[in-house]
Amino acid sequence: MGIDELDGRLLELLAAEPRIGVLEASRRLGVARGTVQARLDRLQGKGVIRGFGPDVDPAAIGYPVTAFATLEISQGQGNDVRAHLASVPEVLELHTITGRGDMLCRLVARSNADLQRVIDKVVGFEGIVRASTAIVMENPVPLRIIPLVRQAARDAD
Amino acid sequence: MGIDELDGRLLELLAAEPRIGVLEASRRLGVARGTVQARLDRLQGKGVIRGFGPDVDPAAIGYPVTAFATLEISQGQGNDVRAHLASVPEVLELHTITGRGDMLCRLVARSNADLQRVIDKVVGFEGIVRASTAIVMENPVPLRIIPLVRQAARDAD
DNA sequence: GCAATCGCTGGGCACTTTGCTCAGTGACGA
DNA sequence: TCGTCACTGAGCAAAGTGCCCAGCGATTGC
Numbered sequence: 569m570g571i572d573e574l575d576g577r578l579l580e581l582l583a584a585e586p587r588i589g590v591l592e593a594s595r596r597l598g599v600a601r602g603t604v605q606a607r608l609d610r611l612q613g614k615g616v617i618r619g620f621g622p623d624v625d626p627a628a629i630g631y632p633v634t635a636f637a638t639l640e641i642s643q644g645q646g647n648d649v650r651a652h653l654a655s656v657p658e659v660l661e662l663h664t665i666t667g668r669g670d671m672l673c674r675l676v677a678r679s680n681a682d683l684q685r686v687i688d689k690v691v692g693f694e695g696i697v698r699a700s701t702a703i704v705m706e707n708p709v710p711l712r713i714i715p716l717v718r719q720a721a722r723d724a725d
Numbered sequence: 726m727g728i729d730e731l732d733g734r735l736l737e738l739l740a741a742e743p744r745i746g747v748l749e750a751s752r753r754l755g756v757a758r759g760t761v762q763a764r765l766d767r768l769q770g771k772g773v774i775r776g777f778g779p780d781v782d783p784a785a786i787g788y789p790v791t792a793f794a795t796l797e798i799s800q801g802q803g804n805d806v807r808a809h810l811a812s813v814p815e816v817l818e819l820h821t822i823t824g825r826g827d828m829l830c831r832l833v834a835r836s837n838a839d840l841q842r843v844i845d846k847v848v849g850f851e852g853i854v855r856a857s858t859a860i861v862m863e864n865p866v867p868l869r870i871i872p873l874v875r876q877a878a879r880d881a882d
Numbered sequence: 883g884c885a886a887t888c889g890c891t892g893g894g895c896a897c898t899t900t901g902c903t904c905a906g907t908g909a910c911g912a
Numbered sequence: 913t914c915g916t917c918a919c920t921g922a923g924c925a926a927a928g929t930g931c932c933c934a935g936c937g938a939t940t941g942c
Contacts, residue, residue: 579779602918617781621740622736622776623775629728636820657876663793663862664865665862702822702824706821711817711831712817716814748927748928
């Protein structure tokens with residue numbers, strides 16, 4: 569478990585220039601091509617790298633509004649609610665959490681008005697007792713992982 | 726703005742097999758290679774595809790605990806707080822939101838005990854009045870975009 | 883009605899990269 | 913001291929890339 573300094577540099581490099589090839593990466597990192605290939609295989613095998621999915625901006629495909637909804641679920645309905653939420657395309661992410669609410673989900677919508685439609689779709693389901701929604705205004709720190717990778721690589725030294 | 730059906734299929738294909746090449750993608754989609762190349766360029770140019778960054782699992786690099794913290798910020802301190810949070814590697818994401826709290830951030834930690842350290846680091850800063858944290862237990866719907874892409878592609882038909 | 887533009891096709895070309903293999907080397911632990 | 917392991921550096925055939933071109937049908941503007 570954990571990654572070393574070379575893994576860290578490789579991940580940083582991949583994050584900075586995702587379409588880079590193995591050969592070019594080996595040149596940048598100053599190691600042999602086989603090494604990069606082996607590291608990549610290992611990182612994927614260990615699950616450190618889940619994939620290289622295209623990072624799609626919801627705003628660019630017509631969904632500029634993001635919101636987080638906290639849902640309170642009635643006892644025993646958890647599985648049904650999960651299946652329901654998973655079937656809604658505007659639900660980008662769903663977590664079960666500790667605390668007052670039972671679930672937290674990330675929503676997107678075409679507009680603030682459209683958000684109402686999405687919320688109605690989300691909460692219009694047996695088992696959801698209450699929902700409280702917070703609309704995202706700014707996103708000062710977009711989802712990132714590199715600073716953490718750097719720290720993990722440093723710690724493992 | 727928006728994407729058509731071919732864009733949608735291309736994005737789905739890239740999500741399913743990220744390391745696929747342009748040539749192979751053109752074969753799967755049944756279109757000419759130049760078309761795929763042009764579509765890709767256009768999608769990246771329009772910002773639909775932000776990148777192809779490696780999707781790193783925080784759990785696999787030693788941070789298996791995820792939490793969401795709602796922060797209440799005192800007036801006028803917003804920028805300082807943002808800069809502070811951006812400097813904390815364990816803060817993976819930060820949003821400013823409507824509603825009671827002022828900011829919502831996603832945190833990771835090495836353990837539940839370690840989460841205390843992270844929270845102390847996050848809130849130990851002038852301008853943060855209060856913080857309320859919810860620990861993630863399960864993640865029934867991991868961050869996804871394909872269902873939305875499919876819907877956007879269908880709507881644009 | 884006609885010309886220009888645009889997106890897609892299908893082909894070709896030089897060049898690079900990949901996937902794979904192999905032998906050699908230094909570090910490490912049994 | 914002997915394996916084991918990770919890394920190096922090299923070679924090879926196969927495949928993919930970047931780039932070019934001519935043709936073609938649909939849409940747009942004159």
